[in-house]
Amino acid sequence: MAETSASTEQRTDHIQHHFVDSDQQFESSKLGMWIFLVTEILFFGGLFAAYIVYRSWYPELYLEASTELNAFWGTVNTAVLIGSSLTVAMAIRSAQLNQIKGLIYNLYITIFLACVFMVIKYFEYAEKLEKGIAPGRHYSYEGIAHEKANIFFSIYYMMTGLHGIHVIVGIGLMIWLVIKAKKKVFHSGYYTPVEITGLYWHLVDVIWIFLFPLLYLID
Amino acid sequence: MSGHHISSAKFLWGVAISLFFLTFITVAVTWIQIPGPWNVVVAVAIAVVKSLIVAAFFMNLWWDSKFNVLLFIMSVVFFLLLIGITLLDTLFRVDPVPSF
Numbered sequence: 001m002a003e004t005s006a007s008t009e010q011r012t013d014h015i016q017h018h019f020v021d022s023d024q025q026f027e028s029s030k031l032g033m034w035i036f037l038v039t040e041i042l043f044f045g046g047l048f049a050a051y052i053v054y055r056s057w058y059p060e061l062y063l064e065a066s067t068e069l070n071a072f073w074g075t076v077n078t079a080v081l082i083g084s085s086l087t088v089a090m091a092i093r094s095a096q097l098n099q100i101k102g103l104i105y106n107l108y109i110t111i112f113l114a115c116v117f118m119v120i121k122y123f124e125y126a127e128k129l130e131k132g133i134a135p136g137r138h139y140s141y142e143g144i145a146h147e148k149a150n151i152f153f154s155i156y157y158m159m160t161g162l163h164g165i166h167v168i169v170g171i172g173l174m175i176w177l178v179i180k181a182k183k184k185v186f187h188s189g190y191y192t193p194v195e196i197t198g199l200y201w202h203l204v205d206v207i208w209i210f211l212f213p214l215l216y217l218i219d
Numbered sequence: 220m221s222g223h224h225i226s227s228a229k230f231l232w233g234v235a236i237s238l239f240f241l242t243f244i245t246v247a248v249t250w251i252q253i254p255g256p257w258n259v260v261v262a263v264a265i266a267v268v269k270s271l272i273v274a275a276f277f278m279n280l281w282w283d284s285k286f287n288v289l290l291f292i293m294s295v296v297f298f299l300l301l302i303g304i305t306l307l308d309t310l311f312r313v314d315p316v317p318s319f
Contacts, residue, residue: 034287038294045298086235206270213262
């Protein structure tokens with residue numbers, strides 16, 4: 001660790017007056033982010049609970065309805081998100097090593113991959129909505145015999161929709177990071193926003209890691 | 220000087236490749252049609268392993284302060300509590316609420 005931090009001049013303009021030093025500020029921010037991530041896990045937890053309760057009531061509905069979901073595109077999206085997690089981790093590494101160009105490039109790739117994810121999601125939604133597979137009382141698809149078919153898709157839209165909103169927020173955060181990085185705000189002694197956005201992005205990845213097999217790969 | 224662990228690029232690639240590999244396994248096990256509840260158990264087990272890898276090596280919990288690890292564990296504990304107590308009700312109803 002020492003060999004990487006020695007090469008930079010000691011900038012202190014990022015330290016706010018109520019912190020003892022840079023490290024304390026960094027650790028406090030990270031702790032705050034982890035507390036937020038705990039609330040996020042429980043936020044999605046409510047939807048996973050709904051999924052589990054209805055699956056225990058209507059297991060045959062899930063088997064039947066999930067065949068409407070395209071496992072190929074689900075797999076592609078999983079790979080896209082894992083790839084974006086890698087580039088975020090690389091972005092943090094670049095910031096730690098004071099490689100601001102590398103940081104910006106990795107953020108660009110991450111934004112690109114997040115957009116790919118959303119475009120694929122858009123086509124998946126559009127294809128379903130065209131067939132009348134809409135959430136709740138707007139459901140009008142005749143292709144599934146089960147009378148509770150709309151319930152599976154309400155859960156599908158809520159879970160993937162909330163996840164999609166998180167991806168969009170993540171894209172916004174990453175654009176904000178690029179702007180800050182271009183203004184030379186970040187250096188090896190201060191990259192807290194990059195680290196914390198990274199934690200958020202990895203959590204969005206983790207949630208998709210569960211959504212993918214539970215929604216797309218039931219049958 | 221805690222919390223400033225710098226992973227090598229090689230290591231990060233290794234983590235990503237292991238995640239890609241486990242994604243492939245998740246898809247591959249659906250081709251061999253594991254019977255009964257075991258297909259869900261296998262799918263969730265792989266997802267748990269994948270998310271532990273992400274949490275430990277991408278979110279850096281492996282090198283992080285124990286308190287952040289504790290927070291993560293507590294969120295999982297409370298999530299399981301939420302599901303466990305809910306299922307104690309919904310699994311043992313004589314008939315599920317009809318309009319649900």
